[in-house]
């Protein structure tokens with residue numbers, strides 16, 4: 001196979017990182033950009049020297065020469081565009097979250113299986129050296145049996161209000177911080193725990209800051225309070241098959257600087273992410289191990305590693321580097337989080353059937 005020819009759909013904020021990464025790969029040619037606001041497609045095309053700038057992504061999907069697409073649209077369009085792209089015979093790298101619900105995620109998975117094309121979701125954490133090392137620590141048995149984990153993500157005033165702010169309206173986003181950021185942490189914990197089946201969830205969500213005009217202050221990001229229809233905070237207790245559980249905390253905005261560190265507790269050791277340290281009993285005493293030589297990558301380099309692995313998988317005919325079957329489970333858990341928060345009680349997790 002010669003160069004992999006790629007199209008980028010959605011030319012907002014994150015498309016710049018995708019295009020920069022794609023353009024730096026010698027075995028990739030970016031053929032077209034598409035955005036419903038065609039000026040954005042034209043802007044990206046001129047910035048990254050891409051020959052075609054289109055308004056309608058379907059026109060891009062009809063281009064026979066295109067092998068693969070990057071989908072960088074608002075969350076609610078990930079599933080429909082990915083399914084159309086797979087049905088059109090394109091490999092798909094889709095931004096996170098995979099979909100806004102598990103039913104749509106399962107439909108994406110089915111379309112990938114039927115088309116025989118790759119479906120990769122840009123959960124870039126999986127390509128972070130720290131996460132890869134943490135996985136090695138857990139898989140090597142250094143923690144023993146993990147019985148509890150906690151994951152936190154977010155910031156003090158970081159409601160994503162840019163662009164048309166597809167992030168804060170229910171119709172375009174499907175949900176708020178849980179779908180936008182919680183998805184990273186849920187996948188991180190599920191990945192480290194070896195993907196046990198999720199059993200049940202007890203969760204709450206809040207929009208206390210997002211709906212408050214007075215929370216738009218110096219130093220924070222700007223958003224339109226009138227458009228805010230989703231949650232800015234979510235917390236969940238997730239029970240997993242096999243006796244492990246985790247707590248997720250996610251905030252786009254809060255009156256606090258941090259929700260604490262992400263950590264795992266096992267019967268032989270504990271692992272904390274910030275700072276990255278392993279806690280064990282060794283030689284009859286408690287030891288704390290730090291890893292000063294671990295490489296640290298910025299978010300662009302981590303996305304670059306994922307895009308590079310995606311292109312390599314296309315060229316080598318390998319499976320998706322991040323199995324979409326695993327990522328679909330983030331949507332299963334997030335569906336349960338929203339349902340539990342709405343009903344005010346613990347709910348069972350429902351995995352869609354994939355006959």
Ligand SMILES: NC(=O)c1ccc[n+]([C@@H]2O[C@H](COP(=O)([O-])OP(=O)(O)OC[C@H]3O[C@@H](n4cnc5c(N)ncnc54)[C@H](O)[C@@H]3O)[C@@H](O)[C@H]2O)c1
Pocket residue numbers: 009010011012013014015034035036037040055057072073074075077095096097162163164165166180
């Ligand atoms: N910005 C980030 O830091 C970041 C990081 C990781 C992941 N993501 C994910 O990437 C996705 C996009 O985020 P963003 O920050 O780039 O948003 P954005 O609002 O800046 O860009 C989205 C773009 O999609 C376009 N679009 C909307 N409907 C379209 C359609 N039917 N056809 C073609 N284009 C269409 C919009 O016009 C807009 O230019 C989100 O799902 C987000 O979760 C963003």
